[in-house]
Amino acid sequence: MEILFATSNKNKVQEAAEALKPKGITVKHLLFGHNEIRSDSLEDIAREAVQAAYKKCKKPVFVEDSGLFIGSLNGFPGTYSAWALGKLGLSGILRLLQDMPDRSARFEACIAYHDGSKVSAFEGVCKGSIAIEPRGSSGFGYDPIFVPEGYSQTFAENITLKNKLSHRYISLLEFSKSFVSGS
Ligand code: IMP
Numbered sequence: 386m387e388i389l390f391a392t393s394n395k396n397k398v399q400e401a402a403e404a405l406k407p408k409g410i411t412v413k414h415l416l417f418g419h420n421e422i423r424s425d426s427l428e429d430i431a432r433e434a435v436q437a438a439y440k441k442c443k444k445p446v447f448v449e450d451s452g453l454f455i456g457s458l459n460g461f462p463g464t465y466s467a468w469a470l471g472k473l474g475l476s477g478i479l480r481l482l483q484d485m486p487d488r489s490a491r492f493e494a495c496i497a498y499h500d501g502s503k504v505s506a507f508e509g510v511c512k513g514s515i516a517i518e519p520r521g522s523s524g525f526g527y528d529p530i531f532v533p534e535g536y537s538q539t540f541a542e543n544i545t546l547k548n549k550l551s552h553r554y555i556s557l558l559e560f561s562k563s564f565v566s567g568s
Pocket residue numbers: 394449450451452453466467470492524525526527528551553
């Protein structure tokens with residue numbers, strides 16, 4: 386089967402296509418730019434965005450909202466991750482963590498799927514920590530500074546690892562299960 390993924394981020398589309406292909410699902414990109422609502426909840430943001438995407442395409446469609454939540458910064462940048470990266474860059478984020486003993490962080494993702502009549506949400510979390518300096522060149526966003534729990538390489542140094550562990554992969558796996566069970 387084929388499902389539309391409404392996003393402006395091509396990296397997300399590639400990750401979704403790779404994760405869902407083994408499940409027999411083909412991901413088709415719907416180029417979609419949208420002014421997200423402001424909220425501390427990824428799910429609220431995703432649910433609102435998928436309504437807008439559905440209005441545009443009038444076909445079953447999903448969106449995904451994600452962010453990096455840093456423990457010692459009380460969850461910042463969280464749902465403001467794209468904005469914070471644009472304003473501060475990786476170096477600015479690393480400066481905020483200078484001399485902080487706790488570098489724990491987690492990525493979270495929430496998929497919202499509009500099937501034509503209702504919206505369902507699927508979440509994924511990946512725990513890890515923030516590296517001392519950026520390492521690696523694969524992936525996007527915060528990948529060069531995120532080290533998943535139990536490993537020493539950043540996502541940007543080991544994209545194969547990212548594609549097996551990431552918050553996005555986990556949310557996509559949950560999403561794919563909803564088709565198998567027919568719910
Ligand atoms: P969104 O497009 O509103 O979901 O913004 C999410 C932002 O969080 C992205 O622009 C990235 O900065 C960051 N982010 C989300 N997922 C990832 C990831 O898998 N790797 C690195 N950064 C990510």
